Amino acid sequence: MTNSIGEVLNSDVVFITGSNTTAGHPVIGARIRQAKERGAKLIVADPRVIDLTSDADVFLQIMPGTNVALYNGMMNVIISEGLQNKAYIEERTEQFDDLVKAVSSFTPEKAAEICGICADDIRAAARLYAQADKGAIFYTMGVTQHTTGTEGVMSLSNLALLCGNIGIESGGVNPLRGQNNVQGACDMGGLPGDLTGYQKVANPDALAKFEKAWGVKLSDKPGFTLCDIVHKAGHGDIKFLYILGENPMVSDPDLNHVEEALKNTEFLVVQDIFLTETARLADVVLPAASFAEKEGTFSNTERRVQRVRKAIEPIGKSKADWVILSDLLNRLGIEANYSNPSEIMAEISSLTPSYAGITYDRLDQLGSLQWPCPTLEHPGTPYLHKASIARGKGLFKGIDYKPSNELPDADYPFVLTTGRVLYHYHTRSMTGRVAGLNKISPESFIEINPVTARNLGIKDGEKVNVSSRRGEISTTAKVVRTIKENVVFMPFHFAEGAANVLTNPALDPISKIPEYKVCAVNISPSDRVSDYV
């Protein structure tokens, strides 16, 4: 997030796009509602009527995969009505003409047709957002999990720059990160081309610094991304794969392909707290301690580094991940004699400018610190781009709308989009073991509009078969008015009736994110015993 969660209480307008906030990030959902109660206006754009729709001043029920068209339509309205922040554009941005060129033909009527909504609603949303002093944008995977995900984010950045909402308190472009420490995993160099703090492996100075600190020669060639790694492991190009605390057997797209790949992997190590679907395929499984059994830090979605503290001893003979990794590093000949994770943080701080001022002592004293925190005196950074845009000037990038990779056709006439439910977390390895949560949300389902359901002869609660070009699953129909005709929704949490058997592994060319949010499927009632037998 460019800004902090608490700042939303003072936003004038909150634009929520591709985020079912009260399900995916419930406490942020609550705080957005607090902002609404304090007078903020709310714009919600989503393919489904989500919980926050009832609080929305403008609701745009767009077709999955049409985000860029919507944003372009909104920017067309803003520019043609002269609502943009001209002083801000002049002072803090560049290539405004590039944007004007891209959106000038994108009339609200054109956008409305692509998105499947009313042009006047686009106008209303555009005016509301543009006329706010402090407009905050919140988004999640509904924007990013497309083959045009990166363009969707750039387009939102265009919109925010256009109205002067970057670099101000209670504004910003705010991706809500899905996992407790997904921000931290990125910050810590859990990316093929990036060392800690996004220092590039291809940057000779950065690489030299790490080579010196670690005492080894390092490769300057960026590695492969997740989907490529799994694919290459299946084809024998990668012969040794170590998976830590992940369950690609439920979370990755095109699961039939993933299963085949992991089964074919020559040597697979899985380290987890449970014997997950992925761990079952491993050659070696290492038992890890849970978050309650170790010391450490997580970095949340607003770049806030906070402590994790040990409440109980590790269960059985399990060990904290940092202990396991230290043991292995030592055995691989790289000295790793840490007596406490605070010492690892000290090493991180010494190599990472944005974490340089973060120590356990300061975290225990202050509660948390938001990076960038470059010195031991620095108070942390609640919102980014304050004095100026980090790269110098905010760059407008004219972006044209591109349809999703796989569109409905005669064989697969429905658009499937996927997401979360409040009561489960990711692949359910944790929430699946909490009795109450399972009782409330026991199994996979597919949301179908009543008209679509009637045309298919499907009743609420019936078993249905859902198929795509990748595979077929059986799940339960939920006939609801909260989704449009010919669009269907499934949560991705469940290993039985798994949505990701169906999803399209087509990747965004830049971020390499799969297009989970749009694929074409067919639906048919499960064979049922006739009532008249």
Add this chain to the structure above:
Amino acid sequence: MGVVKLTVDGIAVEVPRNSYIIDAANAAGVKIPTLCYLELHKDKRGDNASCRICCVEVAGRKNLAPACATPVMEGMDIKTDTDRVINARKMMLELLLSDHAQECLTCSKAGKCGLQDLCYQYDIKETRFGGLMNSFPMDESNEFYVRDMNKCVNCRRCVMACSHYQCTNALDFASRGFTSHPTPPFDDPITDSVCVSCGNCVSVCPTGALLPKSVDKFRTWEVARTLTTCSYCGVGCQMELLTKDGKVVGVEPADGAANNNLLCVKGKFGYNFINHPDRLKKPLIRKDGELVEASWDEAYSLIVEKATKTKAEFGGEALAGLTSARITNEENYLFQKMIRAGFGSNNVDHCARL
């Protein structure tokens, strides 16, 4: 904004103009007992103020004033500890007790119950006001908590939390006078309402009216509390893990910058995976197609042997690792260090995209 000068129990203090008497007392170092008052509600104080336990004497005023809901005024002379104040508080407590299911011997709230603590403080052993008591049916419909309105003190904390902080609006007060009580619409079971089981009402309830359905029995003084960060989504809520005998037995919210004392259903009630019997307890190695238990030394040796051999034969490019958005920063750092420095490739990624 300006400041206001006043005295609390003879101590002169200056507080900002929009403060309440309770703030002035805090500034003077005078502790005023409270029951319905909650820091969480600081921007909604006037809306709540129902129990009158915090009443104080203000010179020149006929009635006692609730400290939590009375704005300060210049020159106020406040007395928090007079006989009149103490007697009023005792009377309030007796009235509350007269309609309270006194099950303190078995109530799991005992030891951190606001009503019990106040009765202890003011030596209230029993109430003079016997007779009619409400008899509400218990609502055990929710998977995670029980609503027992026979222990409710009508403090409105649950309604405030649900309406103005969680903003779900599942609760409000129904009926009038003696039978007044917080409830979902039409006195239906809470599961039939819009309740999302966040448990924020349970966390703020001062008595045993809203209690978690804990699997484990424990008294509040038996548990250790550890401040930590929730391990579910990316919001980073601060919470306390309550532990007893090596087991996590409960979770309570803490005041983190991101969550401001709120939690969701997963953070508040989704902790039983930690001590679940399915937890992996020993390393496993595949032998003859089956995963069998092994020692750490065996597992480590095999991993290092395979990694070293693969690297020697095919180069670092043939090794890869997927790190985790679930583990700590320090662990992510060590993992990528192992892949880059130990295995010799940059083939490290994680599920940020999934």
